[in-house]
Amino acid sequence: MENEDFSSLSKKKLKKLIRETQEVLNQLKSELKLRKQEKRHKEIDHMEEHFEDAAHNLSNLKSFIQKVFSEMRKDK
Amino acid sequence: MIDISNPENNEPTQDNLILRIFQWLLVLFLIYLLITAVGMIGAGFKGATKGQATDLFAFATNPFMGLIVGVIATAMIQSSSTVTSIIVGLVAGGLSVEMAVPMIMGANIGTTITNTIVSFGHINKKKEFRRAFAAATVHDFFNLMAVVIFLPIEILFHPLQKAAGYFATHLVGGENLSVKGLNFIKPITKPVIAEFKNLANMISEQGANILLVVFGIIVIFFVIIFVGRLLKKLMVGRAKDIMHGSIGRGPVSGIVSGAVVTVMVQSSSTTTSLMVPLAGSGVFKLKQIYPFTLGANIGTTITALLAATAISGDHAVLALQIALVHLIYNLSAVLLIYGVKNLRKLPIEGAQWLSNVAADRKIIALIYMVGVFFVLPGLLVFTYQLTM
Numbered sequence: 252m253e254n255e256d257f258s259s260l261s262k263k264k265l266k267k268l269i270r271e272t273q274e275v276l277n278q279l280k281s282e283l284k285l286r287k288q289e290k291r292h293k294e295i296d297h298m299e300e301h302f303e304d305a306a307h308n309l310s311n312l313k314s315f316i317q318k319v320f321s322e323m324r325k326d327k
Numbered sequence: 328m329i330d331i332s333n334p335e336n337n338e339p340t341q342d343n344l345i346l347r348i349f350q351w352l353l354v355l356f357l358i359y360l361l362i363t364a365v366g367m368i369g370a371g372f373k374g375a376t377k378g379q380a381t382d383l384f385a386f387a388t389n390p391f392m393g394l395i396v397g398v399i400a401t402a403m404i405q406s407s408s409t410v411t412s413i414i415v416g417l418v419a420g421g422l423s424v425e426m427a428v429p430m431i432m433g434a435n436i437g438t439t440i441t442n443t444i445v446s447f448g449h450i451n452k453k454k455e456f457r458r459a460f461a462a463a464t465v466h467d468f469f470n471l472m473a474v475v476i477f478l479p480i481e482i483l484f485h486p487l488q489k490a491a492g493y494f495a496t497h498l499v500g501g502e503n504l505s506v507k508g509l510n511f512i513k514p515i516t517k518p519v520i521a522e523f524k525n526l527a528n529m530i531s532e533q534g535a536n537i538l539l540v541v542f543g544i545i546v547i548f549f550v551i552i553f554v555g556r557l558l559k560k561l562m563v564g565r566a567k568d569i570m571h572g573s574i575g576r577g578p579v580s581g582i583v584s585g586a587v588v589t590v591m592v593q594s595s596s597t598t599t600s601l602m603v604p605l606a607g608s609g610v611f612k613l614k615q616i617y618p619f620t621l622g623a624n625i626g627t628t629i630t631a632l633l634a635a636t637a638i639s640g641d642h643a644v645l646a647l648q649i650a651l652v653h654l655i656y657n658l659s660a661v662l663l664i665y666g667v668k669n670l671r672k673l674p675i676e677g678a679q680w681l682s683n684v685a686a687d688r689k690i691i692a693l694i695y696m697v698g699v700f701f702v703l704p705g706l707l708v709f710t711y712q713l714t715m
Contacts, residue, residue, distance in 0.1 A: 287610075288575050294610045295570045298601065302559050305445050305600035315447035319689045 350561055357554040361630075362637035363516040364546035365416040367523055369638055369646070371539030372420025384422055390429040390482050392711055394474065395704040397433020402700040407438035407595060408630035409551045411653055413544055415631050419638040419646040420540075424488055427649045428481055431631075432474050432656065435624065439467045440700050441596035442603050443692075449607045453686050460692060461613050461682035462606030466599050466620045467699070468674035468681075473660035487659070491651035492644075499644045513639040551630075555594045562591040578618040582661065585622020595627035613675055621661045628654040 257265060384393075401410045411434050418427050446463040449456040481487050520539075527538035566588045573584040589598045599620050605611040631650035638646035664670045685692035 284575075290610045291574050291605075292571055294605055294608055295567055295574075298567050298570070299563055301601050301604045302563060302597070304448060304604060305441075305597060309444070311448035312444045315444075315450050315689070316693065318450050319693055322689060 347561070350557055354554060354557055354561070357550045357557070358633065359515070360546055361412065361550045361554070361634060363519045364543040364550065365412055365419070365634040365637040365646075366513075366516045366520050367539050367543035367546070368413060368416025369419030369642065370520055370524070371527075371536045371541075371543060372417055372422070373642075374536035375540065376421055384417075384426055388426065389711065390426075390478065391707065393426055393429035394433040394436075394478065395707055397430035397435075398437040398700065398704050399433075399708075400430075401434040401437025402440045403437075404548065405438070405441045405596060406548075406551050407434040407627055408593060409547050410434040410437070411628075411631040411650075412547050412551075412634040415634040415638070415646050415650055416540075416543060416547075418649045419642045421642070424492075424645055424649050424652070425485070428488060428652055428656075429478060431649065431653050432478060435470045435657070436467070436474060437700065438596050438627070439463070439470055439599070440696065442466060442599040443696050445600040445603045446607070447692070449603075450689065455607045455609070456689075457682045457686035458609055458613070459603045459607030460685055461678040462603050462611075462616045462620075463599070463678075464681050464695075465613060465617050465674050465678035466623075468677035469617075469621065469660070469664060470624070472664055472670070472674060473656070476663065477656060477660065487652045487656050488648070490655050491648045494651050494655075495644045495648040499647055516637060551593070555592060555597060558592045559597065562588075566591055573619075578665070581615065581618030582622040582625070582665075585619035586626035587622070588619075589623045589626025590629045593630055595623040598623040598626065613678065617675060618665070621665055624657040625654070625661060628657055 257268075260268070397410065397414075401407050404410065411431060414422075414427050414430050414434070418424060442463040443460075446456070446459040449459040477487070523542050524535065524539055527535040527542065530538055569584050569587055569591075573580045585598055588601075589595050592598065602611070602616045602619050606613060606616045628650070631653045632647075635643075635647040635650035664674070681691075681695065685695065
């Protein structure tokens with residue numbers, strides 16, 4: 252696309268091309284936004300699991316400390 | 328127990344309906360216990376200090392000590408609702424509002440430890456951990472910034488205390504100084520407080536008042552845990568709807584949703600912890616998580632306000648005043664820090680920087696948590712004790 256030569260195109264055609272490209276771009280952006288939002292909705296659907304995970308935070312701390320120390324031992 | 332939070336179980340069967348009614352009645356009973364426990368702390372503290380509560384908390388005349396007490400106490404029990412309810416009870420028992428304000432600010436900082444620990448659960452995946460840790464620490468940076476801005480102003484001019492005092496006097500009735508429209512609270516809590524007082528007297532006559540305070544603290548501690556668990560079950564569906572509804576909308580919607588979800592589950596750490604996996608998965612950006620976290624700060628103030636309804640008599644205004652300080656402080660912090668573009672980005676930048684460092688060297692995350700919530704406050708207390 253970047254190597255295409257637009258010099259032969261008329262001003263009117265160029266404007267039309269820009270308009271069409273802009274439209275496609277907007278559609279692509281909307282599609283991307285929609286997909287991101289769908290992903291977010293799906294993630295929120297797992298809220299029960301997240302509530303559950305949050306309740307076990309002390310076991311998180313224990314495994315985190317173990318991991319930190321094992322990494323430190325490896326580094327030595 | 329049937330999990331009524333499961334949509335498949337949400338059919339309006341008679342069993343589910345009965346269970347749901349029972350669970351809501353249990354929530355009401357637990358809130359009643361919370362209010363009663365705050366009354367117990369107030370009565371016990373008043374009796375124990377014989378009007379000299381301020382002398383007992385002489386160390387907290389230094390506002391930084393009050394702040395540290397709030398940070399450490401909340402970080403240890405991982406519940407700002409518990410600590411702020413206890414503070415309301417202490418104010419009702421004679422602790423000065425001026426001394427209690429930094430403690431409330433400290434509780435705001437202390438409560439952020441929970442979501443930091445939750446983010447540690449993502450340690451096995453570097454990128455995920457980086458995002459999760461940033462989502463957790465953005466709350467820390469925001470609350471630290473709020474204290475850095477508001478505490479010196481409060482020490483010098485007492486704007487929070489004055490504003491809360493103004494609203495409290497307008498909300499509390501005239502002669503008997505009980506919260507307008509809530510005069511029924513005392514008659515229903517008084518018999519239970521009297522029973523606990525009798526029990527405390529039977530155990531030790533001399534230390535009865537202290538025991539009453541201890542009973543109150545224990546009851547609040549367990550009530551907050553159980554009510555939180557119950558509300559999570561009952562409200563998860565509604566919370567989901569609110570979160571779904573806020574997607575694709577602006578940050579104000581995020582703040583409001585965060586506040587509403589927190590009121591529903593009666594715990595800011597639950598809401599902020601919920602944000603951690605959402606950010607960790609990469610589906611939600613830090614910028615989108617941030618407003619929810621701020622809403623949690625506002626929503627959590629409902630517990631202290633609820634606790635304040637327990638108090639009647641001379642100190643009703645003061646109990647409501649400290650609860651309103653919590654609300655006004657968090658509202659002002661959101662308005663100022665999130666409202667001003669240059670200030671708004673600082674917690675995000677701080678959290679991103681720290682999470683980048685911690686993702687490379689995990690020990691930094693551990694040092695940060697232990698340092699900010701325990702070692703630094705502990706050292707400050709120790710230094711203060713040495714110099715006094």
